[in-house]
Amino acid sequence: xxxxxxxxxxxxxxxxxxxxxxxxxxxxxxxxxxxxxxxxxxxxxxxxxxxxxxxxxxxxxxxxxxxxxxxxxxxxxxxxxxxxxxxxxxxxxxxxxxxxxxxxxxxxxxxxxxxxxxxxxxxxxxxxxxxxxxxxxxxxxxxxxxxxxxxxxxxxxxxxxxxxxxxxxxxxxxxxxxxxxxxxxxxxxxxxxxxxxxxxxxxxxxxxxxxxxxxxxxxxxxxxxxxxxxxxxxxxxxxxxxxxxxxxxxxxxxxxxxxxxxxxxxxxxxxxxxxxxxxxxxxxxxxxxxxxxxxxxxxxxxxxxxxxxxxxxxxxxxxxxxxxxxxxxxxxxxxxxxxxxxxxxxxxx
Numbered sequence: 615x616x617x618x619x620x621x622x623x624x625x626x627x628x629x630x631x632x633x634x635x636x637x638x639x640x641x642x643x644x645x646x647x648x649x650x651x652x653x654x655x656x657x658x659x660x661x662x663x664x665x666x667x668x669x670x671x672x673x674x675x676x677x678x679x680x681x682x683x684x685x686x687x688x689x690x691x692x693x694x695x696x697x698x699x700x701x702x703x704x705x706x707x708x709x710x711x712x713x714x715x716x717x718x719x720x721x722x723x724x725x726x727x728x729x730x731x732x733x734x735x736x737x738x739x740x741x742x743x744x745x746x747x748x749x750x751x752x753x754x755x756x757x758x759x760x761x762x763x764x765x766x767x768x769x770x771x772x773x774x775x776x777x778x779x780x781x782x783x784x785x786x787x788x789x790x791x792x793x794x795x796x797x798x799x800x801x802x803x804x805x806x807x808x809x810x811x812x813x814x815x816x817x818x819x820x821x822x823x824x825x826x827x828x829x830x831x832x833x834x835x836x837x838x839x840x841x842x843x844x845x846x847x848x849x850x851x852x853x854x855x856x857x858x859x860x861x862x863x864x865x866x867x868x869x870x871x872x873x874x875x876x877x878x879x880x881x882x883x884x885x886x887x888x889x890x891x892x893x894x895x896x897x898x899x900x901x902x903x904x905x906x907x908x909x910x911x912x913x914x915x916x917x918x919x920x921x922x923x924x925x926x927x928x929x930x931x932x933x934x935x936x937x938x939x940x941x942x943x944x945x946x947x948x949x950x951x952x953x954x955x956x957x958x959x960x961x962x963x
Contacts (some may be wrong), residue, residue: 618691623944625890629736633915636915638677640916640919641760642763643758643762643923644760645759645762645763645764645767645952646763646764647806648760648761648764649767649925649933650765650802650803650806650807651680651806651807651810652675652801653768654807654951655678655681668923672683674868675769679761679764682761683761686757689837692834692837692856692878693833696831696834698845699830700834703791703830703864707863710861710863711866713723713866714862714863714867714868715787719870722902737872741906754822755815770918778795789857790937794933794937798933798934800931801926801929802929805925805926805929808893809843809925811893812843812885812889812890812893813840813841815889816840816843816850816885817836817839817855817882818836819853819854819885820835820836820878820881821833823874823878823881824836824857824874827870827873827874829857829860829861830860832862835860838855838856838857838883839853839878841922844922845909845918845921845922846909846924846925847905847906847909848884850886851882852898853878853882854875854882855875856879856880857878858871858874858878861874876961900925900928900949900950901947901948901949901950904928904947904948905924905925908925908928909921921940928948932948932949933945933947935948
């Protein structure tokens, strides 16, 4: 009974810490993600013999951060420009929406506009786009903290092994701790890297398709496809519906809407069900039900950030739980097939 009480108290304490410390923890978590990506870029640069031998580590880290900063600044500028162009055409889009509603009224003999008038009046398209722009601006403000977190993590990386070794007087305990950290690092970095490949592919193909179809602000919708692809299951659905629904407002016709909805749906389906499984394989080993539950739980705790990071966080939990006899049963329940050792030990060989 005491163990149950301690467990409940511990879980409640962790949840309180996650919720109350959201403003501090979320930039830190993004800093860890940026650290993973920076290490990936640095490893690519290390494949160039001249850079690996001649360029100091601190200079290479600085170069990687500058590239990331420049890239994010360019992306932010493009998104802001796209949103501004959408705001400028606000009157045209509202007129097209009225035209679409009138066509529905004429086809189905229903006064849809009268039924939806209160909703349409409350729907402030310009305000929604403005809030998205403000969110991006706020994200850029947090990015300074994210960069600092990632920079300090990267600077501590070389001394981390020595610190962990000094924490354990028993070599066997040190080996076990190192093994757990290696599994967490491998699983998390592989997921972030492969998911980024998949999301970039989705965004790029989506951009080409939307540009061919003549959809306004194609880069903005493609970026949404890229970002929402990190959210399991529902992300691809939302990424398909948003630009398709917008095309209905832009063109005021059902034919482009149907073509774009079918085209984006086919792109999301092919990449999500053919390409992504081949890249990911069974390395995550998460039950589909657990993936959905993790999405909901972390979405409630950290909002969009929780949804984006729900899968890697749950993978880390499975790895940690699998290392202790008292929590091993939880790891088995969270996994897809119960074979937790085969999956997470495969990279140690």
